[in-house]
Amino acid sequence: MTATAPDLPARLLDEYRRRLTQISGASAAGIDELMGAVDRGADGYAGLVESVEAMGLPGLLAARAEAARLVEDDGVTYGYGAAGRPGRGWVIDPLPLIIGSGEWAAVAAGVAQRARLWDALLSDLYGARRLLQSGVLPATLVLAHDGFLPVIDGIRHPGAHQLVLTATDIARDERGAWTAIGDRTQVPSGSAYAMANRRITARVMAGLHRRSPLVRLRSWFEDITRALQEIAPAGADLPRVVVLSPGAQSETAFEMAFLATLLGIPIVESEDLTTRGGRISIRAGSRIEKVDVLLRRVDADYSDPLDLRPESRLGVTGLVESSRLGNVSVANPLGSAVLENPALQAFLPRLAQELLGEDLLLPNAQTWWCGTDSDRRHVLDNLATLVVKPISRRSGVARFGWELSASARADLRARIEARPWEWAAQEPVSISSTPIVTRRGLEPRRVVLRTFGVATEGGYEVLSGGLARVAAFDGQHLIANTTGALTKDVWVLARPGTERPLVSLDTRRARLLPERVPVGLAARVADNLFWVGRYAERAEGTARLLRVADDLAEDHASRPGTPGRAAMETIVGAVDALTGSSRGEISIVDHLRALLIDETRAGTVAWSVMRLVLATYEVRDQLSLDTWIVLGRLERALREIPGDEKQLQPQIARLLESLLAVSGITAEGMVRDATWGFIDAGIRIERALHTLALLRLTIAVPGAPVVEGQVSEAVLAACESIITHRRRTASGTGPTAPAESAVSILLFDATNPRSVAYQLGRLQGALALIDEGEPNSEVEVLLAELVPSPALFDDERRALRALLAQVEARLRSLSDDIARRHFARKAPQHSLPLAWSSARLGPR
Incomplete structure (x- = not known):
């Protein structure tokens, strides 16, 4: 007998529970986020179960399909696609990961402490280096890491913290405790993706979202704005903050653009900036405006071709020197990639005592650094059971010893023995599972949660939730967007009365300061x-x-x-x-x-x-x-x-x-400013050129009257003006000959939005926006030349073709002139490699 609708979801969840015990590897920790929460009666999951029961598999599949459609509609992209397009590799599972307020409070405290610890360590490594001198940290562990940049030694931006943003990947282990498995401190990414996931999940799970008391995400992005303003150089009462992007071809281009939108700051690339007198400025034609803070999304060694990587085309020449002079602040600081060394996790418990005087709240996976004899022996003796990682992310990804063949394991052993300081290993964490929606029903997959912190006056504020990444297939150990991971929205339940109010984005702006005139594009x-x-x-x-x-x-x-x-x-x-x-x-x-x-x-x-x-x-x-x-x-x-x-x-x-x-x-x-002016100028020039060429290729070539009449009506239809022609012909208010009517309507009629004359009038307005109200004489000349004349319709129509060709040529010349005045790009940089010698590695 066919199951009734209420019976179906019960079978969905029963089948999911059965799969948890049968699918190898998916629930190796013995803990599942959904079933574990249901079994212990955790807050918030009753509503999720009710939604699963109400929707059934067809409803869940529809929600998954709707999420995929919204990902495309919202332009959420990741990676690279064909023809230079950003890839479509962003997949959202509709079922959220829910965390109770009490549990999240403990997680957030551990993540915030970890951020404070990294911040203190960064200051020491590029300052007094007390930890290296005392031997608490082996010097080789730091100095041999490619993220340590001696050239930025001693550079500090204003503010209580050097690290503005942090990210920590955590997972629930077999004991049910959240454990840190990695950190991102150079260009922590993912927070804007988390906001995008929230926007989409809230729509596809609208009923559940409305009923759930969630902590909202928006105020955390307000914290980023305040943090960036706080690190601005002294005297910057109205700091100019920008996002430095490697370009639209970056795999996380969507995140950078969405983050810039959330923060209300512009994106810039290397070619948009110039360095003069030790200051970084935005180039906009003949105008420049000083930049005070760079939110960096370019890897540090590519950020300055003068002092770092000479072949880089992504950075800003002189950025290091400008930072040293205190003219610009960079977030996160150049050199912060040194903290992403996984071997440092072996030393974190002691570092927490040395730098904070505290015990580590959020445990690490047990870690060994092959730079010490005892740790190296342990790693080599246990290669088949450990996760082996190069200390630098550029040296490759983690190797899971149990997945390696005998020859691959031997090769890895040889590489470790040859350069032991470049390797670390960790005890594998038995990561918990979470359900994802598939055509076969709910299936368990491993899940890793990326959490995010931002510097505040009192420490670090942690985003309530984060970005959950879920294995693409059963048994997958390396869970990352680069390996095809799915993502989930993370819902943290709010305690009544604890929701933070939104505040003004511009907390540093003095109320009596005049508004700054926006710099040109x-x-x-x-x-x-x-x-x-x-x-x-x-x-x-x-x-x-x-x-x-x-x-x-x-x-x-x-x-x-x-x-x-x-x-x-x-x-x-x-x-x-x-x-x-x-x-x-x-x-x-x-x-x-x-x-x-x-x-x-x-x-x-x-x-x-x-x-x-x-x-x-x-x-x-x-x-x-x-x-x-x-x-x-x-x-x-x-x-x-x-x-x-x-x-x-x-x-x-x-x-x-x-x-x-x-x-x-x-x-x-769009607001009618220069941004709109450039778009509208493009529209008007293109429409005018299209109409001129179409008239020149058709009506300007005389033909048999019957054929000419059909051609004229076809041209008028293609230019969305056929109704106007017919009305004027019927009322006797226009030329009776179809060809003359078409030319009158499409070339000279300044009231017709499809005519060339109308485009020139609109082009005047667009150029006034671009050039700040200055009149354009070339457009005036073009308008003066558009004068109807009986001579245009002689037997050969030479005069008409000449007029069309002349206006077309002038328009193309005007387009070229706009390009020369406004689109001139900065020439490629060619910096000579210089040996660094100014900063000292010794004590200060």
């Missing part, structure tokens, strides 16, 4: 904004023209020798000229379909959409978050166009809906 940003406008308009204009060409082909492709066929060939010829393509031997309909969906050919709609998406990735922090929703729909609309003989009209209509949504979100969601 960096050349890289302005360039990409301009092409966002151009590619969006190019895709739309091409799609509209293809719709008209396809309509003509449906009616006339099989009717040679007719006026309709001649009109179709004229329009298809214009399509080919505008897209730089040729039909070859395939049918017209197949040719038009390829011009719609072939991403590999320049000039197609798909190619323009791809370039549009890549341009938006470069300026994520400048655009509305809703942009990613419409871009996601646009990409889906293109992907779902069939490659067979189905009619194109419904597919093009759906594509145009998405393109109109892109136009709408940019037009209605």
Whole structure:
């Protein structure tokens, strides 16, 4: 008999419990986050169980699919994809990981203490080095690590703490205790992904989210803003804070952009910055503005090609010197990667006593450093049972001894014996499991929780929750996004009355200070904004023209020798000229379909959409978050166009809906400043050039009256002006000849949003935003040249073609002039390697 709906979820959970005991490795710790909490009656899990019972497997699968759709709509990316695009490797399981308030308080205390400990150790290693001199830490352990940078010795930024941000990976061991298994102190990543997970999980599990008393995440990001303001150099009453990014091709480009949005600060890249007189500044055309604080997302040794890695194109020349002079503060400090050495965990209990006078609250996995004889012997004798790690992350990933073949184990032994100080080993932690939703039901997978801390006056504030990463398959030991891990939202239950209120982002700003005039846009940003406008308009204009060409082909492709066929060939010829393509031997309909969906050919709609998406990735922090929703729909609309003989009209209509949504979100969601000015300038130049070229290729070439009439109406339809033409012709308020009407409406009519004259008027306004109100004489000249004349419609129409070509050439020249004035990029840096000699390794 078929099970009723209430019976189904009980079987789901019963089946999950059975799997916990049968799937090898998944529950090696004997602890499962869901079942363990249910069995002990932990707070918050009753609601989760009720939701599982109510949704059943079909509902959970629907939630998983909805989460995947929202990941695409929100533009959440990780890693690298095809054609230079960020990858789509971010997967969210809809079931949250829930932690009670009491348990979380203990976890947060341990994570905060660990952050204080790392902060104190960093200050000592780049200061007095008391721990090295006393032998508490072996000198080789620190000085041989590639994260230790002598060149930054003695540099300190203002504020109580040097480490602004920390991340600690923790897991529940076989005793049920949370254990630290790793730390990130150089460029701790993941907190913005945690916020993205919360936004999406709250939507796909809306009922459960509303009923659950959760600690919200937003106030923690307010803490980051305050922490960055607090480390600004002395005298920076209105500190300029930026995110230094390695670029849109970074695997965590989404996180950087979303974090910048949450903090309200801009993203910059190396080419956006310049160094003058020991100060770091943003370059925006002829204007510069000093930067006070860099939130660094570039690895330290790539951050300054002058003092660190000469071949780097990601850093800022002179950053080390500017930091030493106290002109800029860097978070996290250059050199903080030395703390990511896993061998340091073997010394943490003693370091906690030496530096904090406290016992370590959050235990480590037991660790051995091969730089000592006794530890090395233990590791070599037990290679088959230990997790072996190079002390530097750049030397590779962890090796799980029990997974290695005999030859691989022998090779690892030889490498350890040759350079023992470069290796550490840890006792494996039997990590707890958590359920994920699959088509087979709920399945257990190992889970690691990344926690995050931010410096405050009183110590460190820990994000309530974090980023849960779940093994991609049963038995997986290395759980990381690079190995395909799934992610979960982490819900920390709030105690009544303990929710922190949101506070002003700008706590350092003196109330009587005048508002700072915003600096202009960096050349890289302005360039990409301009092409966002151009590619969006190019895709739309091409799609509209293809719709008209396809309509003509449906009616006339099989009717040679007719006026309709001649009109179709004229329009298809214009399509080919505008897209730089040729039909070859395939049918017209197949040719038009390829011009719609072939991403590999320049000039197609798909190619323009791809370039549009890549341009938006470069300026994520400048655009509305809703942009990613419409871009996601646009990409889906293109992907779902069939490659067979189905009619194109419904597919093009759906594509145009998405393109109109892109136009709408940019037009209605952006402040009218220089950011909008560059986008709108791109739109107006592209639309004007498209219309001019289309008129030149069609109506400017005289033909038989019947054919010319059909061609003119096709052009008007492609330019969304056919209704205006028909109304004016019927009312006698416009030229009666279709060709003259088309030219009047599409070239001279300043009231028609599709005309060239209208584009020039709008271009004036856009350039005024870009150039701070300065008039553009070139646009004035173009407008003066757009004068109707009977001579334009002589038998040969030479005057019309000449006018169209002249305006087109002037517009292209104007576009080039904008590029010269606003998009000039910084020349590649070529720094000579210098031997470092200024900082001392001895005591101060």
